[in-house]
Amino acid sequence: MKKSVKIAASIAAVLVIGGGVYASVNKNTKNSADKTNVAKLGLVLDVGGVDDHSFNQSAWEGAKSYAKANKIKAGQNAPVTYFSATDRTDLDQNFNLATKKDAYTIVYGIGYSLNQSIQKSAKLNPKQKFVLVDDIVSNHKNVASVMFRSEQSSYLAGVAAATKAKENGEKSVGFIGGIHGNIIDAFDAGFEAGVKATEPSLQIKKQYANSFTDSAKGKTIAATMYASGTRTIFAAAGFVGNGAFAEAKAENSKLTADSKDRLYIIGVDRDQKSDGNYTSKDGKKVTSTLASSITSVGDGVKNIADTYNKDKSFPGGKTIAYGLKEKGVYLTESELSASQMNVVKQAEKAIIDGTIKVPNHPKGSAFNQNF
Numbered sequence: 001m002k003k004s005v006k007i008a009a010s011i012a013a014v015l016v017i018g019g020g021v022y023a024s025v026n027k028n029t030k031n032s033a034d035k036t037n038v039a040k041l042g043l044v045l046d047v048g049g050v051d052d053h054s055f056n057q058s059a060w061e062g063a064k065s066y067a068k069a070n071k072i073k074a075g076q077n078a079p080v081t082y083f084s085a086t087d088r089t090d091l092d093q094n095f096n097l098a099t100k101k102d103a104y105t106i107v108y109g110i111g112y113s114l115n116q117s118i119q120k121s122a123k124l125n126p127k128q129k130f131v132l133v134d135d136i137v138s139n140h141k142n143v144a145s146v147m148f149r150s151e152q153s154s155y156l157a158g159v160a161a162a163t164k165a166k167e168n169g170e171k172s173v174g175f176i177g178g179i180h181g182n183i184i185d186a187f188d189a190g191f192e193a194g195v196k197a198t199e200p201s202l203q204i205k206k207q208y209a210n211s212f213t214d215s216a217k218g219k220t221i222a223a224t225m226y227a228s229g230t231r232t233i234f235a236a237a238g239f240v241g242n243g244a245f246a247e248a249k250a251e252n253s254k255l256t257a258d259s260k261d262r263l264y265i266i267g268v269d270r271d272q273k274s275d276g277n278y279t280s281k282d283g284k285k286v287t288s289t290l291a292s293s294i295t296s297v298g299d300g301v302k303n304i305a306d307t308y309n310k311d312k313s314f315p316g317g318k319t320i321a322y323g324l325k326e327k328g329v330y331l332t333e334s335e336l337s338a339s340q341m342n343v344v345k346q347a348e349k350a351i352i353d354g355t356i357k358v359p360n361h362p363k364g365s366a367f368n369q370n371f
Helices: 055-069 088-098 112-124 150-167 182-198 215-227 240-252 297-311 338-352
Strands: 012-017 020-025 041-047 080-085 106-110 129-133 143-148 172-177 203-208 232-236 264-269 277-279 285-287 289-295 319-322 329-331
Touching (some): 041 055, 041 297, 080 088, 088 112, 106 112, 106 297, 112 129, 112 143, 129 297, 143 297, 150 172, 150 182, 150 232, 150 289, 150 329, 150 338, 172 215, 172 240, 182 232, 203 215, 215 240, 232 240, 232 289, 240 264, 297 319, 329 338
Parallel strands (some): 041 080, 143 319, 172 203, 172 232, 232 264, 264 289
Antiparallel strands (some): 012 020, 012 319, 277 285, 289 329
8 A cells, every 4th residue: 555644743733722723733843852851651541452453552653653753762661651451440540550750741541431530630630741532621721632533534434435335336335333432423424424425325234342342243243244245344443343354354365366255344543454464265465454544643642742842832621633634534545446546535635625524423323522
């Protein structure tokens, strides 16, 4: 695939403050401060582990990139570190550990599930700087919120899936969600809107796993969808998606590389092309990943720390929102053909210029977060 676009240090991010929208620009300037004075980062991860092939991993990759750029160590008990959770009962304790003795300049909560825990810690540690990624905290001046307009990249995923299905005479596409909520709503709504705008007759088969960690359930759901004739699935479900990838690869390994019956997955949060790699029946190395809907979590983590090192400013009490315009979300090319990618690019342009307004909640949703 072509090289994916990354968030540059000079992107314009949108700040949402008490309902007003403002712009902030991170300039790509070298930090001249003593390396011992650069911000130390502690990442409190959601369940799933640091190598979840999704949100946690993307955040940690950004933190490691920050550490390398600033010539400091990243790892356990290092100036840049992470705290992993076996289950959500660990989260409060992990924030206690991360804020102990003011060891870290900025403490991050990775994922919307950490909202309550980070608010508790922010109240107990009013001088500590916190960042919540993927949800909004508006009542604590020491907490910055980083959000991504994932509905926009998911719309492009829907356009890609529908374009491919239309070309191949397929009748449906699939969506596997993790747990219902504001964040997964965005993936769900964006994907559906992109599919229906491209080919209204396509059926969208949806199923939620009610989990972000049960990969076996993801494999079972994918198997059922594939058996019903669906050939492309968008999985926005964290570690659950690994099971869907496993099912696609297992079935595809029985086919030749050029088979029209190949099954596909659209990855989420990070480029999952390698997660779809398998060996075909005729011995060729190929992938089951049609494309990936990228959420540049790692760049969001890195940008706040870079800005703090530059001028000691911190966007406490504010929400920084990244969309297609800011290159905070995007769709990779992976296995998309040139004609399929051309349709995707047209939709991307229309979203950026405002011609297409992408919903961030499906009809009838019980959730209503907007930013």
